[in-house]
Amino acid sequence: MDKADLQQLTTSAERLNTAIQTIGQVILGKDRQIKLALSCLLAKGHCLIEDQPGVGKTTLAHTMAQVMGLEFQRIQFTSDLLPADVLGVSVFNRESSQFEFHPGPIFSPFILADEINRATPKTQSALLEAMEEYQVTVEGETRELPDPFFVIATQNPQHQIGTYPLPESQLDRFLMRIDLGYPDKTAERQLLEGENRRNIIKKLQPVFDKALLRQLQQQVTALHVAPAILDYVQSILEFSRQSGAFEFGLSPRGGLALINAARAWALIDDEKYVLPEHIQAILPAVVNHRLPVHLEAGSKQTVTAAQHIMESVGIS
Amino acid sequence: MNKRLSKPSSATLLALLAGIHLSALPLYANMPVVILLLISLLTLWQVFIIKRQQENPGRTLQITIIVAAFLSLLFSYGQLFGQQPGIALVILMTLLKLFETRGARDGYTIIYSSFFITASNFFHSQSVWLVVYVFFVIAFLLASLIALSDRLNTVSTKTRYRMASRFTILALPFMLILFVLFPRIPGPLWGLPDDAFAGQSGLSETMSPGSINRLISSSAIAFRVKFHGDIPEHNQRYWRGAVLSIYDGKTWSRRDVPLTEPPNIQYQDTKARSFRYSVTLQPTNMNWLLALEYPESYGAQYTLNHEAMLLTENKQSNVISYTVTSQTTAVNRALLEQEQYKNRLLPLNHNPQTMALSDQLLRLSKYNREDYIREVLSYFRNNHFVYTLNPDLLGDNAVDDFLFNSRRGFCEHYASAFTYLMRAAGLPARVVIGYQGGEMNPLDDYMIVRQSDAHAWAEVWINDRWQRFDPTAVVSPDRIEQGIQDAGLEQDRLPLLLVSNSHFIKSMSFLYDSFQNSWNQWVIGFDQKKQNDFLKFLGFENTGTANLILLLVILLTLTGVAISWLILRQTIVERDPVQHYYNIFCSRIGRLGLPRHLNEGPVDYEKRINRELNLAQQTRNDLGFIFKAYRALHYRNQSNSDLLKLYIKKIKAFK
Numbered sequence: 001m002d003k004a005d006l007q008q009l010t011t012s013a014e015r016l017n018t019a020i021q022t023i024g025q026v027i028l029g030k031d032r033q034i035k036l037a038l039s040c041l042l043a044k045g046h047c048l049i050e051d052q053p054g055v056g057k058t059t060l061a062h063t064m065a066q067v068m069g070l071e072f073q074r075i076q077f078t079s080d081l082l083p084a085d086v087l088g089v090s091v092f093n094r095e096s097s098q099f100e101f102h103p104g105p106i107f108s109p110f111i112l113a114d115e116i117n118r119a120t121p122k123t124q125s126a127l128l129e130a131m132e133e134y135q136v137t138v139e140g141e142t143r144e145l146p147d148p149f150f151v152i153a154t155q156n157p158q159h160q161i162g163t164y165p166l167p168e169s170q171l172d173r174f175l176m177r178i179d180l181g182y183p184d185k186t187a188e189r190q191l192l193e194g195e196n197r198r199n200i201i202k203k204l205q206p207v208f209d210k211a212l213l214r215q216l217q218q219q220v221t222a223l224h225v226a227p228a229i230l231d232y233v234q235s236i237l238e239f240s241r242q243s244g245a246f247e248f249g250l251s252p253r254g255g256l257a258l259i260n261a262a263r264a265w266a267l268i269d270d271e272k273y274v275l276p277e278h279i280q281a282i283l284p285a286v287v288n289h290r291l292p293v294h295l296e297a298g299s300k301q302t303v304t305a306a307q308h309i310m311e312s313v314g315i316s
Numbered sequence: 317m318n319k320r321l322s323k324p325s326s327a328t329l330l331a332l333l334a335g336i337h338l339s340a341l342p343l344y345a346n347m348p349v350v351i352l353l354l355i356s357l358l359t360l361w362q363v364f365i366i367k368r369q370q371e372n373p374g375r376t377l378q379i380t381i382i383v384a385a386f387l388s389l390l391f392s393y394g395q396l397f398g399q400q401p402g403i404a405l406v407i408l409m410t411l412l413k414l415f416e417t418r419g420a421r422d423g424y425t426i427i428y429s430s431f432f433i434t435a436s437n438f439f440h441s442q443s444v445w446l447v448v449y450v451f452f453v454i455a456f457l458l459a460s461l462i463a464l465s466d467r468l469n470t471v472s473t474k475t476r477y478r479m480a481s482r483f484t485i486l487a488l489p490f491m492l493i494l495f496v497l498f499p500r501i502p503g504p505l506w507g508l509p510d511d512a513f514a515g516q517s518g519l520s521e522t523m524s525p526g527s528i529n530r531l532i533s534s535s536a537i538a539f540r541v542k543f544h545g546d547i548p549e550h551n552q553r554y555w556r557g558a559v560l561s562i563y564d565g566k567t568w569s570r571r572d573v574p575l576t577e578p579p580n581i582q583y584q585d586t587k588a589r590s591f592r593y594s595v596t597l598q599p600t601n602m603n604w605l606l607a608l609e610y611p612e613s614y615g616a617q618y619t620l621n622h623e624a625m626l627l628t629e630n631k632q633s634n635v636i637s638y639t640v641t642s643q644t645t646a647v648n649r650a651l652l653e654q655e656q657y658k659n660r661l662l663p664l665n666h667n668p669q670t671m672a673l674s675d676q677l678l679r680l681s682k683y684n685r686e687d688y689i690r691e692v693l694s695y696f697r698n699n700h701f702v703y704t705l706n707p708d709l710l711g712d713n714a715v716d717d718f719l720f721n722s723r724r725g726f727c728e729h730y731a732s733a734f735t736y737l738m739r740a741a742g743l744p745a746r747v748v749i750g751y752q753g754g755e756m757n758p759l760d761d762y763m764i765v766r767q768s769d770a771h772a773w774a775e776v777w778i779n780d781r782w783q784r785f786d787p788t789a790v791v792s793p794d795r796i797e798q799g800i801q802d803a804g805l806e807q808d809r810l811p812l813l814l815v816s817n818s819h820f821i822k823s824m825s826f827l828y829d830s831f832q833n834s835w836n837q838w839v840i841g842f843d844q845k846k847q848n849d850f851l852k853f854l855g856f857e858n859t860g861t862a863n864l865i866l867l868l869v870i871l872l873t874l875t876g877v878a879i880s881w882l883i884l885r886q887t888i889v890e891r892d893p894v895q896h897y898y899n900i901f902c903s904r905i906g907r908l909g910l911p912r913h914l915n916e917g918p919v920d921y922e923k924r925i926n927r928e929l930n931l932a933q934q935t936r937n938d939l940g941f942i943f944k945a946y947r948a949l950h951y952r953n954q955s956n957s958d959l960l961k962l963y964i965k966k967i968k969a970f971k
Contacts, residue, residue, distance in 0.1 A: 223952035273951045276917030314914035316895065
């Protein structure tokens with residue numbers, strides 16, 4: 001897509017859909033996941049991808065960063081990674097006789113925190129706190145993180161030996177968890193036939209820049225949520241807490257997450273207001289990692305929390 | 317000071333004051349001046365207190381006012397008991413309650429008293445206008461009640477009145493059920509004190525010069541008659557009321573005839589002229605009814621007495637209806653030998669000139685009874701007697717004065733003088749009062765008899781029967797042939813309605829009277845019999861009191877449930893009309909076989925409908941509009957009343 005074409009895209013929705021298409025050229029057959037990731041970015045949330053290695057987690061992050069016009073940093077979490085490796089360190093400069101702060105990789109707008117469960121809890125929480133606060137405090141000095149700031153963390157569900165899977169309370173800090181899954185047949189064929197993804201990424205033109213992204217994020221915050229939608233969200237929260245199907249219910253932060261994610265989704269859908277469908281669209285990504293399904297002994301639970309909620313909570 | 321005891325706001329206090337006055341307003345017409353003065357004084361004082369935010373008067377002053385109120389009541393009515401002083405007392409006390417109002421509780425007392433005062437209006441009138449007025453008063457009082465309870469002032473004045481009107485309207489079904497089904501007790505519902513109808517005009521049981529005359533200027537309805545069949549000629553319309561056979565020189569009055577003395581009326585089998593008719597009689601406060609000569613069949617609860625008066629058990633304080641068949645050709649032979657003298661009694665040493673005239677006329681007629689009567693009538697005809705509404709005042713020898721000096725009189729003068737002359741000659745004679753005439757309402761086929769048709773005539777015992785003589789007919793034949801308005805009387809004394817030539821006024825008045833008649837028949841006259849008939853018409857055969865009450869309770873409960881449901885539903889509609897109509901819309905589509913899943917949003921539902929139902933393009937468009945409008949109205953941050961109207965319209969039209 002040429003720059004001239006991009007100029008002509010007037011509405012945010014058009015631009016966002018162009019972005020999705022562009023990303024979709026790289027990540028084949030995963031438009032829905034791309035849209036979710038984009039919503040997550042627009043809603044100023046962070047995203048957790050929990051999936052097999054090699055399904056394109058890194059590629060997705062990389063492509064998104066490229067298309068959104070954000071500088072991309074990848075942090076590979078390992079068991080010996082220290083918080084300072086993420087946040088940065090102050091180093092004494094002999095010439096100026098002063099400590100100089102060397103910012104860590106976290107001071108990038110777009111971060112891929114790969115295999116976050118391999119790091120020690122100490123390092124994990126350094127990242128999580130930064131995600132939450134949008135600032136880091138190193139050696140008593142507080143430093144702002146760039147705006148926008150977006151983290152895609154990945155977690156490998158298998159080979160759990162020697163890992164520190166994120167506890168549920170920490171999972172709550174991720175706005176969404178997206179499952180990528182294997183590509184379908186046609187998409188896989190295309191993938192196999194096509195050229196190296198990395199090369200395609202390099203050729204992609206960014207559709208957004210930081211300023212535009214900030215503006216969109218503000219638009220998301222301003223999008224109207226009708227009382228009827230709040231009613232629906234409250235029913236969902238109430239159901240999650242009282243139905244007994246889950247070990248514990250959604251937190252108030254979970255409720256906010258639902259609304260903010262739905263707002264972002266509505267913006268991409270070019271709506272001026274949130275519809276129940278928007279809530280439903282982001283529901284699995286937002287609630288599934290927050291609601292551990294209460295497994296009864298012997299039962300083969302195949303229904304996810306989101307499915308259970310969707311089927312049980314009515315829209316009035 | 318305790319918050320609960322804080323005095324209601326000035327506006328509320330003024331509303332309470334206005335409520336008392338509104339509820340009592342129709343009653344003021346019948347109230348003595350002293351009481352009215354006291355009421356205005358208290359009102360002005362109260363307004364002053366409210367406007368200037370003054371403190372309530374102290375105990376001593378309060379007691380002084382109360383004593384003053386009781387004294388003025390005693391002064392005006394002579395007593396504290398009885399209906400009228402009672403109502404005045406309640407009004408005064410309610411007004412006085414304002415002077416010691418400290419909290420909302422006192423306000424409630426005032427409003428409930430106002431409701432009572434409102435109800436007491438019906439002692440004086442049961443007209444449809446009063447009923448309409450009372451509805452407004454009740455709505456006003458309810459609004460005050462809401463204002464009083466709304467201590468945090470959350471309801472605007474407009475909303476308050478809207479609420480009050482709605483409550484009044486919602487009470488209507490209960491009112492109708494109670495009206496139709498509440499067990500009727502024969503006679504008045506509650507024992508009315510004797511003064512209940514003191515202010516009403518109508519015939520009395522006595523006749524003295526001027527007693528009928530005063531009725532002439534009243535166009536008030538005396539009674540209405542519905543004829544089943546023929547209608548008698550104008551000169552046959554003698555509505556017989558009371559028979560007066562005692563004369564004290566000034567006043568004719570009724571004799572107490574024991575009910576054991578039977579009537580003696582010969583009805584004719586052939587060639588009889590019979591009229592069957594139903595009379596709706598306005599309250600007379602008398603125990604006799606009006607009927608044509610002579611009643612042949614009538615309701616079993618009535619009795620025909622020896623003097624052929626149709627009597628009721630109690631005084632008529634309500635509008636009543638009765639049906640009578642009268643035979644105008646029947647002959648009244650009821651005069652026992654031993655009571656002949658009673659109908660010949662005259663006061664001693666009165667009217668010497670009349671006695672002399674009687675002697676002279678007797679001689680002239682050679683002591684023939686019939687000739688004597690003829691002579692008397694021609695005496696009236698030939699001596700320049702004037703039929704007038706402005707007769708001269710008569711002296712002690714009233715008949716002398718009338719026959720020889722003034723010669724100006726109204727029907728009671730002629731009837732009285734004629735009867736006197738008959739008795740002077742030894743003929744049993746008596747005065748009958750009632751009504752003569754009546755006017756057909758062309759709109760509704762019934763006859764109106766007004767107070768201005770009041771009349772008096774004479775009956776003379778001759779040839780072993782009572783025979784009617786009407787000396788007024790001799791003096792003013794048009795009175796009997798045409799009616800009071802054509803009798804050549806002074807027009808300015810007659811009611812405007814009668815003398816008016818305007819066709820419009822006449823037809824309007826007839827129209828109004830038709831309406832009034834229906835009101836009397838179906839609302840005021842809705843007695844036990846009509847209630848039974850109505851219930852039978854509805855299919856309830858067994859209408860004992862117990863069954864009635866059972867039916868009443870059941871219907872009231874059902875109505876209560878129905879109205880509660882309605883209110884609840886309406887609140888839902890009012891709170892969220894968009895969702896309410898969307899639910900209706902969804903259930904309509906549900907009938908097409910595609911109900912909305914509970915967890916289905918409008919977008920998904922629309923898609924599913926379009927996918928699964930094979931609809932016409934027009935329907936599809938409507939559907940699209942409704943869904944779009946619903947989304948915009950329900951989930952968008954703006955209310956668009958035009959869109960809402962169109963949305964509701966489309967949903968209502970959607971089949």
